[in-house]
Amino acid sequence: MSTDVFQRNPINQPRPLVGHNGVRGDAGLVAAVRAQAGEQADALLDSLDELGLEAGSAETREHGMLANEHPPALRPVDRFGTRIDEVEFHPSWHHMMSRGIAHGLGATPWVSDEPLPHLRRAAGYIAWTPLEPGHGCPITMTYASVPALRSDDALAKEWTDLLASTSYDFGLREPHTKRGLLAGMGMTEKQGGSDVRTNVTRADRQDDGSYRLTGHKWFTSAPMNDLFLVLAQAPDGLSCFVLPRVCPDGSRNDVRIVRLKDKLGNRSNASSELEFHGAYAIRLGNEGAGVLTIIEMVAATRLDCVLGSTSLMRRAVAEASWHVSQRAAFGATLIDQPAMTNVVADLALEAEAATHLGLRLARAVEAPHDDQEKALRRMALPLAKFWVCKRTPTVTVEAMECLGGNGYAEESGMPLLVRESPLNSIWEGSGNVNALDLLRVLARSPEAIEAWRAEVTLAAGQHAALDRAVDAVLADLHAAAADLGSAEGRARSLTARMAVLLQASLLVRHSTPEVADAFVASRVAGQWDGVYGTLSASADVTAIARRALPADPA
Missing domain, CATH: 2.40.110.20 (Butyryl-CoA Dehydrogenase, subunit A; domain 2)
Structure with a gap:
């Protein structure tokens, strides 16, 4: 180990990732918010400052750990044998629930008169829930219940305000x-x-x-x-x-x-x-x-599957980049060693692509009467859920490896991220269910193809490889729509390709050139073999890896 590295960190152990702002300290998340919020971005980010500071605090991290160390207990009867069917929770669960609801992550956006409340919630959800993923489930279901309740005016009036409350x-x-x-x-x-x-x-x-x-x-x-x-x-x-x-x-x-x-x-x-x-x-x-009534709830929970998986990726990459920026081996800090730089950069591409896609879908919720936004949401939700949720396990496992043996220990928080990572690919429809749902969209909503095409071609002319891939997928989409019976076996491949191209278009338009160029070259043009850390020599992996590093509060 070099002398200067040793002097900076004599025990060669990273400081805990606490004391930072979980929103503003995340460059990729801020970029995605700015892309979708436009002129309202500064106000939106200001409204998330309290949440961001709490998400980055040692107290919240500790509550997240304790809620999982002390699981809930079923109490079917009271001491007299009377059925009560209750579940008791640790105080840290109640803390996470209380703060998440107070920050407006439940059904609050449906009654909010603030600009872009669903986009604000999505960004907050990504920053907050990976500290303790379990409590995201009741928060998600509460959020998702309101659009389904609106199928009955009387029931919606009876329940919505209470569900939208910021009181737990x-x-x-x-x-x-x-x-x-x-x-x-x-x-x-x-x-x-x-x-x-x-x-x-x-x-x-x-x-x-x-x-x-x-x-x-x-x-x-x-x-x-x-x-x-x-x-x-x-x-x-x-x-x-x-x-x-x-x-x-x-x-x-x-x-x-x-x-x-x-x-x-x-x-x-x-x-x-x-x-x-x-x-x-x-x-x-x-x-x-x-099914027709509850489908709006399913759509909203699918959105949170995308946001939840994105949050796990972002947290895993933040922990990995934070660790390797302070840990040294063989005479240099790990993040400055080419093999590790490439790994972190590659993981960061997945996390940022998922973030832009998730917030774009949340932005579509803001325009419920816009036919094109509705069509895009109907098309993009199943493909985003399919792809983002399937990428999450590979990202969390590779990120855990960046911490070495430290990452395998429960106290690091990484094992929980790894265990949680397959969930959203199963919840609200497995991969096959979502891929087949895409075929149903093709059969019933041909305008959805046009909505997807219109969105991805906003980046037309900036990357020849992306343009060619879009043309190829459009040809396959029209072929599948003409012969749905034979398309079922190719549904997963088509769904994955559409998701990647939508991510690529968003990154080309809204991220840095280093991120966009590396993503297109690796995920679209095929200059990547699917193993993290194998980005080509043309990729500016140093810039991408440094971008993924949480802003240091020190």
Whole structure:
């Protein structure tokens, strides 16, 4: 080790990544916000300063670790044997939930009169949730419930303001007595999985217009949330229902928590298996239109799958770049050694491409009545979820390796990122489900092809390789639309290519030339073999790696 490196860091261990601003200290995230917010970017970033400082604090990092070290506990009955079906959480879980909701990451954007509230939320979600990924689930479902509730004006009026509250009010009480509510969803059943039309949960219509639900749900996260949007078979077919944990008369709804699932990823969030024993519910939308009603909730949760995976990538790359900028070996700091510089730069390309794509989709939510934005969102959500979520495990594993043995230790936080990284590729439709959804868009919404073409060709003429790739994909899209029957086997390939080209177009227009050129050369032109750290000699890996480094508060 050289003398100057030793003098700067005699024990050769990096300082913890704390004390920085998790928003403003992230150059790639700031660039993506500026790209989508335009003249409103400064105000938007100002509004995220408190969140950014908390996200970079030692206190928040510690709460995130503690929430996973002390997982929730199921309490099916009280000490007298009376069923209560409650879940107890560690105080650090409540801290993360309280601060996340206070920062407006729940359903707040749907009632906000501030400019670009969904874009603000997306940037905040990326910065905040990787500190503790589990609590992102109830926050996401709360956000996603509102567009589905809007299919019924009366129910939307009844619930939206409470769901949009910035107050976290934990506990099972009559919902309208609380300062703020959380929502969940129950779709999956053991016999069907993604094929929700095979659901067997029964909804019996009552004389007063309510329903009684009997059946089960195989996966329902956050069972202590206040209300759930669930699918069940009504007399006229599969329908959507609002099911509160506490009934209007203050009694506990007959929802039984069978067990909490032992999952691969976070330990903090209570993912459960539920049974309904004549549980009270109100129909949302028409009978038989359950999928059509809940699809807006699914679309919003898919957006958060993209944002959540992006957040894991950004956090992993931040930890990796921070570590190698302070750790030395063989006489030099690791980040200055060519092999490591290339690895960090390559990982940074994936994270920045995902960030620009996620915020572009969030920007599309801001224009609900713009037909082109709606078409782009319908096309781009499944392809973005497919691709970004599949890239995340490879990024987190490679980033963990940058820390060596330190990264394999739980106290580094990297193992949690790795374990969590496959989740979003499964939740709200696996890779196949999303790839096949893209084919359904081609069949039912031909305007979506035009929306994708219009977006990617905004970068036309700047990279010949990108122009050629776009032309090739457009030809394949039209061929697939003309013969959907034979396109199914190629759906995953087509979905991946469309996602990469959309990312490339965004980077060419909005990122630095070093990032854009390296991404196009490696991911589009084929000057890359898929192994991280193999960017070509033409790539300015030093500039890209330094860009990924969190701003040092010192």
